[in-house]
Amino acid sequence: MRDIDVLVVGAGFAGMYAVHRLASDGLSVRAVEAGSDVGGTWYWNRYPGARCDVESLEYSYAFDDDLQQEWSWTERYAAQPEILSYASHVADRFALRDHIDFDTRVVSVVHANGRWVVTTRAVTDRSVHGDALGDDVTVWNARFVVMATGCLSSANVPDLPGIADFEAAGGTVLHTGRWPHDGIDLAGRHVAVVGTGSSGVQAVPLVAEAAEHLTVFQRTATYAAPAFNAPLDPDVEASVKARYGEFRAMLQKRATAFGASYPRAHPSALTVSAQERNEILEDRWMLGGFAVSAAFADLLSDPEANDLVAEFVRSKIRAVVDDPATAELLCPTQTFACKRMCVDSGYFEAFNRNDVDLVSVADNPITRLADRGIVLADGSLHEVDTIVFATGYDAMTGSLARIDIRGRDGRRLVDEWAAGPRTLLGIAVPGFPNLFTVTGPGSPSVLANMITAIEQHVEWIADCIGWLDAHDHVEIEASESAADEWVGHVNDLAASTLYPTCNSWYLGANVPGKPRVFMPVLGWPAYVRRCNDVAAAEYTGFAVT
Ligand code: FAD
Numbered sequence: 001m002r003d004i005d006v007l008v009v010g011a012g013f014a015g016m017y018a019v020h021r022l023a024s025d026g027l028s029v030r031a032v033e034a035g036s037d038v039g040g041t042w043y044w045n046r047y048p049g050a051r052c053d054v055e056s057l058e059y060s061y062a063f064d065d066d067l068q069q070e071w072s073w074t075e076r077y078a079a080q081p082e083i084l085s086y087a088s089h090v091a092d093r094f095a096l097r098d099h100i101d102f103d104t105r106v107v108s109v110v111h112a113n114g115r116w117v118v119t120t121r122a123v124t125d126r127s128v129h130g131d132a133l134g135d136d137v138t139v140w141n142a143r144f145v146v147m148a149t150g151c152l153s154s155a156n157v158p159d160l161p162g163i164a165d166f167e168a169a170g171g172t173v174l175h176t177g178r179w180p181h182d183g184i185d186l187a188g189r190h191v192a193v194v195g196t197g198s199s200g201v202q203a204v205p206l207v208a209e210a211a212e213h214l215t216v217f218q219r220t221a222t223y224a225a226p227a228f229n230a231p232l233d234p235d236v237e238a239s240v241k242a243r244y245g246e247f248r249a250m251l252q253k254r255a256t257a258f259g260a261s262y263p264r265a266h267p268s269a270l271t272v273s274a275q276e277r278n279e280i281l282e283d284r285w286m287l288g289g290f291a292v293s294a295a296f297a298d299l300l301s302d303p304e305a306n307d308l309v310a311e312f313v314r315s316k317i318r319a320v321v322d323d324p325a326t327a328e329l330l331c332p333t334q335t336f337a338c339k340r341m342c343v344d345s346g347y348f349e350a351f352n353r354n355d356v357d358l359v360s361v362a363d364n365p366i367t368r369l370a371d372r373g374i375v376l377a378d379g380s381l382h383e384v385d386t387i388v389f390a391t392g393y394d395a396m397t398g399s400l401a402r403i404d405i406r407g408r409d410g411r412r413l414v415d416e417w418a419a420g421p422r423t424l425l426g427i428a429v430p431g432f433p434n435l436f437t438v439t440g441p442g443s444p445s446v447l448a449n450m451i452t453a454i455e456q457h458v459e460w461i462a463d464c465i466g467w468l469d470a471h472d473h474v475e476i477e478a479s480e481s482a483a484d485e486w487v488g489h490v491n492d493l494a495a496s497t498l499y500p501t502c503n504s505w506y507l508g509a510n511v512p513g514k515p516r517v518f519m520p521v522l523g524w525p526a527y528v529r530r531c532n533d534v535a536a537a538e539y540t541g542f543a544v545t
């Protein structure tokens with residue numbers, strides 16, 4: 001058993017910054033990562049078209065001014081290989097790999113005698129269905145554990161009968177988040193893309209170009225706005241870099257649209273004339289990305305306002321897609337932006353190709369795979385040789401639930417969270433002292449620019465550990481009552497909006513059997529204030545021993 005101050009699980013942007021900050025604070029730190037290198041999301045998601053949808057000048061670390069000055073992005077929205085190179089550059093620059101065990105999975109985290117016993121096993125093989133693990137175990141004895149396991153890192157591959165038969169008959173099964181690292185040649189293939197969320201929307205245009213034929217299986221049509229991606233304008237880069245600190249501080253104050261630098265929202269879609277509303281929406285549309293979802297402050301609270309914006313986006317889809325029946329099928333009907341909106345580059349245009357078909361599985365679901373393809377409830381067979389599941393993730397709780405985490409008195413995290421995740425600030429869980437979650441359920445997390453959210457969490461956690469040590473405290477634990485109050489607050493905020501009206505992964509609705517609970521907290525600036533107030537008041541809501 002090896003003794004250590006802090007064991008960090010995961011080496012995506014969260015784990016990397018946690019290692020850097022905690023090691024810089026003089027603590028002994030080890031991170032354990034299932035992948036073979038740093039980058040997390042950007043290490044795993046190598047599907048064609050993968051790129052960020054928050055602009056790269058914003059979707060990058062702010063903690064080191066030299067780093068943000070020296071790195072140059074080539075595009076407005078960087079593609080996956082460039083973001084992975086950035087992660088690698090950060091790892092080199094701060095010698096992070098010295099602190100990380102790669103190709104290793106944490107299988108259990110157990111509280112014993114006031115410490116955490118963390119057991120890891122080597123990853124010996126990987127496939128779309130998960131990792132194979134070796135028999136050798138390593139055991140760490142840590143004072144603190146930081147779970148930097150990612151909100152979107154547990155692939156949700158539908159449990160369909162016949163997958164093994166399809167593969168045995170020569171078919172290829174892929175998931176966007178477990179993409180083969182050597183790439184895959186789709187030339188000559190008949191490909192299915194199942195799922196039309198952000199991953200499917202990004203992959204479809206490029207898969208369409210590469211494959212012989214593409215069939216897209218759509219359960220819920222999606223709202224997407226064009227990225228208008230382009231090479232990064234050197235003047236824009238120079239002007240941001242000239243005042244990067246100020247620019248980041250301005251983003252911190254933004255409460256909507258993933259904290260992006262869009263113009264402030266107009267108060268209401270209902271208090272402007274139809275012509276004015278249309279002009280505002282057109283202006284936002286031309287900005288690209290999520291700007292349209294930040295047009296009016298009431299669009300996620302007032303159904304009428306929401307419907308006006310939804311209809312505007314539907315009109316854009318109808319204008320792009322040639323075949324009226326296909327256009328109608330691609331027009332979403334659920335509340336606009338209550339599932340995470342997508343940002344596309346040629347998604348709707350792809351359906352104008354002769355070699356791309358759209359199949360609705362909303363009322364006629366996929367029931368199984370056969371040797372030669374996908375079978376729907378009505379018995380119809382769609383012949384394909386390659387299936388790309390763009391079916392998303394067991395979001396926010398999945399990667400934690402896959403580890404055997406046992407707190408004080410043997411309490412199991414999966415039992416504690418059986419009715420939904422229960423945290424204080426998305427950072428700490430009652431019964432699990434000295435264990436922190438980065439961007440966990442109950443924090444803004446996936447509703448924020450996630451690198452910003454990660455930095456805020458890591459800094460809060462590191463400051464907390466520093467404060468404990470400075471005051472000779474041994475342990476910190478969220479109180480039951482404070483966590484109950486916080487979960488109630490998270491639920492109340494969500495209930496005051498239209499977010500709960502559709503089946504999003506924010507609610508766990510994409511995973512069969514998962515409790516329907518809105519997991520992230522709304523409102524970035526208020527959340528940050530709350531975290532700061534808690535720390536300033538010597539960790540109110542926490543028991544310190
Ligand atoms: P991750 O990057 O998911 O890293 C977690 C790591 O933990 C993984 O590498 C995983 O292998 C490891 N891990 C998990 N469990 C274990 C275990 N038991 N043992 C060992 N290792 C383990 N967010 C934005 O803000 N803007 C965007 O544009 C954006 N684009 C995205 C695009 C895609 C395709 C996806 C899937 C997500 C995107 N996100 C985006 C969200 C993205 O996940 C975050 O921005 C960010 O990269 C998360 O970093 P992380 O370190 O918290 O988690």
Ligand code: NAP
Nearest residue numbers: 051052053158195196197198199200219220340390391392
């Ligand atoms: P997702 O948003 O959950 O979308 C999954 C899609 O698969 C949905 O269309 C879903 O339909 C469908 N689906 C799931 N199971 C299905 C089944 N059994 N049969 C048919 N369809 C099924 O997942 P994602 O696209 O991977 O995106 C997840 C999140 O990752 C995003 O919201 C975003 O936060 C992040 N991301 C960002 C980018 C980016 O642009 N930077 C790219 C990818 C991912 P339903 O809607 O009906 O459930």
